[in-house]
Amino acid sequence: MTSSSETTPVTAAILVIGDEILSGRTKDKNIGYIAEYLTNIGIDLREVRVVPDIQDEIVQALNALRARFSYVFTTGGIGPTHDDITADSVAAAFGVSIDHDPRAIAMLSERFPPDQLNEARLRMARIPAGADLIANSVSKAPGFNIGNVYVMAGVPSIMQAMLDVVAPTLRTGIRMLSDTVRAGLREGDIGTALAAVAKAHPEVSIGSYPFFSEAGPDTNIVVRSRDPEKLAAATAAVLAMIDSERARLAV
Amino acid sequence: MTSSSETTPVTAAILVIGDEILSGRTKDKNIGYIAEYLTNIGIDLREVRVVPDIQDEIVQALNALRARFSYVFTTGGIGPTHDDITADSVAAAFGVSIDHDPRAIAMLSERFPPDQLNEARLRMARIPAGADLIANSVSKAPGFNIGNVYVMAGVPSIMQAMLDVVAPTLRTGIRMLSDTVRAGLREGDIGTALAAVAKAHPEVSIGSYPFFSEAGPDTNIVVRSRDPEKLAAATAAVLAMIDSERARLAV
Secondary structure (H helix, E strand, O other), X not given: OXXXXXXXXXEEEEXXXXXXXXXXOOOOXXXXXXXXXXXXXXXXXXXXEEXXXXXXXXXXHHHHHHHHOOEEEEEOOOOOOOXXXXXXXXXXXXXXXXXXXXXXXXXXXXXXXXXXXXXXHHHOOEEEOOOEEEOOOOOOOOEEEEOOEEEEOOOHHHHXXXXXXXXXXXXXXXXXXXXXXXXXXXXXXXXXXXXXXHHHOOOOEEEEEEEEEOOEEEEEEEEEEOOHHHHHHHHHHHHHXXXXXXXXXXX | OOOOOXXXXXXXXXXXEOHHHHOOOOOOOHHHHXXXXXXXXXXXXEEEEEEOOOHHHHHHHHHHHHHHOOEEEEEOOOOXXXXXXXXXXXXXXXXXXXXXXXXXXXXXXXXXXXXXXXXXXXXXXXXXXXXXXXXXXXXXXXXXXXXXXXXXXXXXXXXXXXXXXXHHHOOOOOOOEEEEEEOOOOHHXXXXXXXXXXXXXXXXXXXXXXXXXXXXXXXXXXXXXXXXXXXXXXXXXXXXXXXXXXXXXXX
């Protein structure tokens, strides 16, 4: 991680590209993985979009997201077949040319002998002008970075390997800290008192997540802040509120 | 399902609302479920967005999506706590008022005795003016439908129950049919020949999805069409192409 004294949050969006996610045929495994990864390195994921394999849709979504957030991470659509149109779409979004990149051909050549480096596989060496490559330790075909956009594979194992390559190069903010408090009470029992705690601690974020345990309905209260003292104060207030509510409800 | 002779596709978007998805703390299970469900009833999912618990973000995304697609399905943010702001945000997006709805209070009263129907739980009865309620067989607190927007819970079991209630009321199109052909070849081996098949069958959609089996890298070719004859013709062309490529590669 680049060390950083950023006080403004570093933000990100994910753009998932692929008809197979929208049809439900493939269940996305990348959004949750990237979300947790970015949180752990101090980058705030602010939006996710999933779009089909249609160039206009990809261009429009990418341009909307890259204008608003520090980083955009895309997954999917960089394979060797006709429906892999991410690289061409990213080039169109940035208004740059795209062609076979000698660096990418060299990477593919580590895996494929010349007679296998056919027209289809060479599609994977099409890289927008000005982009830097992202190494792929799993299957060689690279991702790439252009501007604030990082283009990665859709196959989870490959995407994860690429994200490990990219992460050390990213500007990161102060990591978001969080405390989770299990209330032992139903969400509706504590909602009013919790809203008062949230109002009294406006600089922390307090979320309430109901769940079912063997003992019945229960609630996790998640307190989040970049400031450890504010976090501790708000968490203490949540704990006191829960004690008070448990006494009131005679639990 | 409403029977239908629609020839234009019925389209949909999903709007997932929740900081917990963006932080990675909760892994979304609803997108894939709804995607597959809609495909099975002849509705094309065209876009998904995930946004945080911030009213302006919710309003902006909802207005963008409801203008473009036949239906929008939202998940999350309709519980009893201060961070549940979906109903208020939807009312703002539609420019209508929102208040405690007697029908929703009646539903909540089936589960909660009067002394438990506190301020927090009554938040779950706040419904935008003009909306129809969506019954919740799991925990009573309803979702709602306003215009072409269907507001559902984030807890998967509750969302699924609500979707079962909503589905029979939806306009549906001709169901998308699909054939999956396992190539027994690597994606890069067949990419060029597959592109030619796709070009010769422009009215079907052909996707290529690589995967790893015990025997090594392999590829599923998915052919999709609403027309069974066009589907059969394109699938036959894919099978012939694979036979030809296997012979060429002496597999």
